[in-house]
Amino acid sequence: MTPSKDQILWMYRNMVTSRRFEEIIEEIYMEGKTPAFNMANGPIPGEMHLSNGQEPVAVGVCAHLNADDIVTATHRPHHQAIAKGVNLNKMAAEIFGKSSGFSGGRGGHMHIFDPDVNFACSGIVAQGCGPACGAALSRQMQNKPGVAVSFLGEGAVNQGAFHEAMNLAALWKLPVIFVVEDNAWGISVSKEASTAVPRNDVRAAAYGMPGHFIENNDPYAIFDVAGEAIKRAREGGGPSLIEIETYRLAGHFMGDAEGYRPEGEKEALIEKDPIPAMRARILSDGTASAAELDAIETESQSKVNEAIAFARQSELAADTDALTSVFAA
Amino acid sequence: MSSNGTNERKLTIARAMAESIQQEMQINERVFVMGEDIGELGGVFGNTRGLLEEFGKSRIRDTPISETAFISAAVGAAQDGMRPVVELMFADFFGVCFDAIYNLMAKNIYFSGGGVSVPMVLMTSTGGGYSDGGQHSQCLYGSFAHLPGMKVVSPSNAFDAKGLMTAAMRDDSPVVYMFHKGLQGMGWLGTEAGATVNTPESDYTVEIGKAKVLREGTDVTLVGLAMGVHNALKAADQLAKEDVSAEVIDLVSLVPLDRETIINSVAKTGRLIVVDEDYQSYGVSGEIITTVCEHDISKLKAAPKRVAYPDVPIPFARNMEQFCLPNPDKIVAAYQAMV
CATH class of the missing domain: 3.40.50.970 (Thiamin diphosphate (ThDP)-binding fold, Pyr/PP domains)
Structure with a gap:
């Protein structure tokens, strides 16, 4: 599947929005955390898992989804959320723990829920696989359109939850796509040190579903393969597994000293940063002009600025709000 | 309902x-x-x-x-x-x-x-x-x-x-x-x-979060759920033969927990025994007793008691398992130790 100009620019726009969003989050996160780094301090306390470098996965897949489709994402969810079209203001506010966030600050950055676009994420590795199957089952049983995409990391494929869900999805021929973001590291343990096979697409064979591997973090190739898998799922062909080689340009979380990385790895990855690479490709093949891309970047930056301002200006929830929303209203 | x-x-x-x-x-x-x-x-x-x-x-x-x-x-x-x-x-x-x-x-x-x-x-x-x-x-x-x-x-x-x-x-x-x-x-x-x-044929609901007083009494409150309720009812029959009037509460629901029904009953009887087939420590029986004590300990005429499963994995052999399980005799004995 080849992306149209609109689709290419949509992908570029969402990659840039995600990157600009995380750049600002990264800056604000450090407020109150210097000189001594204490995770509990500052306007954004807690863990912060940045996704910069992994944007091609989110946009290449989500370019084929609409609001009715379901995404279950990971503890590193910003790029996926933005590509799925979540309300950026509410997501920013949630990350700040403000009352105007999706859950009013009860969830935080690992627990972003936007029911309007069927987006959810969670902080437990491989936990989204089952719910994606269930949402897909719901559509299948109701004969309603929609596919579910479960994003997970390459470390998550060694969880039982992943294998149980793969079997269930294949057994019931559910419209689910499992998308493995292979950023090569499970915190500090490399893929090689944790996983018996070099590529996880081969695991699809164990469940009788198609498996694909995409190298080099290439948004065009991701768009192509994901598009075919999603089309297949929509047509009743059942689930697929896609593993994508992507790059984690930052640490596992902010504050990670990344001493486990081989010398030079990070610098080499930054050299391959997918956003400048995509810009160069768009310009070199004449898809769009520099002026068009500049305009997209400006718009992305404004959207991000607006979301951050919204979050900054929002009130914290009342302390006692902690005691509500345990059960459905 | x-x-x-x-x-x-x-x-x-x-x-x-x-x-x-x-x-x-x-x-x-x-x-x-x-x-x-x-x-x-x-x-x-x-x-x-x-x-x-x-x-x-x-x-x-x-x-x-x-x-x-x-x-x-x-x-x-x-x-x-x-x-x-x-x-x-x-x-x-x-x-x-x-x-x-x-x-x-x-x-x-x-x-x-x-x-x-x-x-x-x-x-x-x-x-x-x-x-x-x-x-x-x-x-x-x-x-x-x-x-x-x-x-x-x-x-x-x-x-x-x-x-x-x-x-x-x-x-x-x-x-x-x-x-x-x-x-x-x-x-x-x-x-x-x-x-x-x-059991009625037509559909109906039983409220989640509401306990039931299955038997009214004045001397002791027996609280349980599921099988514990039947043990409590049998114990109440035995106690009645000794002129002891036991009130039996079926919790029905643990979450939400109907604390009010328990508190009201103990306010009347002044004595509380919790029957629980779950492990004794850190569990339901402790929660029920705490509920009563936190509310008004002065209502208690005796220290509350629990007839619960001892803190051991459940044994296979029939005699050992039966030894561990709550039963009416244990409840009656608990009452007798209170008065």
């Missing part, structure tokens, strides 16, 4: 559960059942018997032995508008899937600030007494009730079993429905006859 309650028709808990699910599935096409052996077999404990024939394999869905997958799938389906009823065959099996239960099912309403609802029922069997060993006999009431975000109910009889199941399926929050094997009406398990009671 609504009930036309006019007919005299005794049902086992197993049949009452199946009838509740059947009737709800007839009026709500979003209700479906998933679990191991719930289709062709009708459930190991009989509570889905007959449903496959009426509703077919899509809505009465046998699953692989993959509790994590199908319970978390139920969460995903519930958030997408379905109303799944899933079975964890034995509560003891929670060890392989508790992440799906307490980190996912129980927390997504909170994490979304109420943006999503999780209308699902997790039904699971509890209890021993038939020498099934330490991985097929536990109650684990306290383990589930301790963790916020799930309602937890356990019926002691078929009337409540049907009404609670209907209420659970209509609830927008997750409900853990714990049914005791010894009350189920399956002959091969040995059944407590008192659980098989008159």
Whole structure:
């Protein structure tokens, strides 16, 4: 599947929005955390898992989804959320723990829920696989359109939850796509040190579903393969597994000293940063002009600025709000 | 509660559960059942018997032995508008899937600030007494009730079993429905006859979060749930022969817990014995006693007591298991030690 100009620019726009969003989050996160780094301090306390470098996965897949489709994402969810079209203001506010966030600050950055676009994420590795199957089952049983995409990391494929869900999805021929973001590291343990096979697409064979591997973090190739898998799922062909080689340009979380990385790895990855690479490709093949891309970047930056301002200006929830929303209203 | 309650028709808990699910599935096409052996077999404990024939394999869905997958799938389906009823065959099996239960099912309403609802029922069997060993006999009431975000109910009889199941399926929050094997009406398990009671044919609900005073009394309050209620009722009969008037409370629901009914009863009787087939420490019995003590300790004429399962894994040998289980004699002895 080849992306149209609109689709290419949509992908570029969402990659840039995600990157600009995380750049600002990264800056604000450090407020109150210097000189001594204490995770509990500052306007954004807690863990912060940045996704910069992994944007091609989110946009290449989500370019084929609409609001009715379901995404279950990971503890590193910003790029996926933005590509799925979540309300950026509410997501920013949630990350700040403000009352105007999706859950009013009860969830935080690992627990972003936007029911309007069927987006959810969670902080437990491989936990989204089952719910994606269930949402897909719901559509299948109701004969309603929609596919579910479960994003997970390459470390998550060694969880039982992943294998149980793969079997269930294949057994019931559910419209689910499992998308493995292979950023090569499970915190500090490399893929090689944790996983018996070099590529996880081969695991699809164990469940009788198609498996694909995409190298080099290439948004065009991701768009192509994901598009075919999603089309297949929509047509009743059942689930697929896609593993994508992507790059984690930052640490596992902010504050990670990344001493486990081989010398030079990070610098080499930054050299391959997918956003400048995509810009160069768009310009070199004449898809769009520099002026068009500049305009997209400006718009992305404004959207991000607006979301951050919204979050900054929002009130914290009342302390006692902690005691509500345990059960459905 | 609504009930036309006019007919005299005794049902086992197993049949009452199946009838509740059947009737709800007839009026709500979003209700479906998933679990191991719930289709062709009708459930190991009989509570889905007959449903496959009426509703077919899509809505009465046998699953692989993959509790994590199908319970978390139920969460995903519930958030997408379905109303799944899933079975964890034995509560003891929670060890392989508790992440799906307490980190996912129980927390997504909170994490979304109420943006999503999780209308699902997790039904699971509890209890021993038939020498099934330490991985097929536990109650684990306290383990589930301790963790916020799930309602937890356990019926002691078929009337409540049907009404609670209907209420659970209509609830927008997750409900853990714990049914005791010894009350189920399956002959091969040995059944407590008192659980098989008159049960209306039409659908009705029993309120989740409301305890029931099954027997009024003035000298001591006996509090229990599920099998514990039957032990308490038998103990009350024995105590009556000694001119002791025991009040018996069926908790029906652990979450929410009807603290008021317990407090009011103890205010009247001044004595409290909690009967619990779950492990003694850190559990239901401690919670009930704390509820009373925190409210007004001056109402107590004697230190409260508990007749609970000792803090040991459940033994296989019949004599050892029976030695550990609560029974009416232990309850009577507890009372006698109070006065």
